[in-house]
Amino acid sequence: MLYSSAASASERVYDEVKESILTNELAGGELISEGDVASRCEVSRTPVREAFLRLQAEGWMRLYPKRGALVLPVTERDAREVVDARKLLEGHAVRAAVATDTSTARLVARLQVNLEDHRLVAADDVAQFSRLDAEFHQLIVAAGGNELLAGFFTGLGERHRRMASTSVQRDPRVVARILADHTELLHLIEARNADGFDAALQRHLDDVHDLPGGLQ
Incomplete structure (x- = not known):
């Protein structure tokens, strides 16, 4: 997938984190931090935060201020x-x-x-x-x-x-x-x-x- 703008950094983080959730690389119950994902994707925390908010809205994770994001398990x-x-x-x-x-x-x-x-x-x-x-x-x-x-x-x-x-x-x-x-x-x-x-x-x-x- 091609990413052509500054806003695409958030899209790229979203795609990568979501794929990790779908393939169970990030398992339900795992807590991940903005900093860790920012380092892995080589971006600032801002696009990570935007991606996390989108993933939370879709029901894949729950955000906890100053702690990170919890990958929601499949009940x-x-x-x-x-x-x-x-x-x-x-x-x-x-x-x-x-x-x-x-x-x-x-x-x-x-x-x-x-x-x-x-x-x-x-x-x-x-x-x-x-x-x-x-x-x-x-x-x-x-x-x-x-x-x-x-x-x-x-x-x-x-x-x-x-x-x-x-x-x-x-x-x-x-x-x-x-x-x-x-x-x-x-x-x-x-x-x-x-x-x-x-x-x-x-x-x-x-x-x-x-x-x-x-x-x-």
């Missing part, structure tokens, strides 16, 4: 709400997408490319793995043809990435589970089995994110 309620919203949006999109052979084939082709890219990611590249994981599900919602819902899902995608990063770092076996589950979801879409997709998606999200009702 069980947060995770459940994101997962519930995703089930509704993806299930609705699949029903629209599998209405015709053409739209089904188009979605299957795009998901196959995503899975091929996903399998090539290095095991320790959490950032890229979580990005492709989010993309897989975004492709499904976009295939539903509802731009309003697709736009809403884009906002969920960032929280999706953070939750996926956390799960992978908690248990590396999650990587294989995600790839296996995505393969199953793709096959169900190819078979135009929307009910089967709903059931498999619920298992996938509950298990990967270790939510009550999922595998422990």
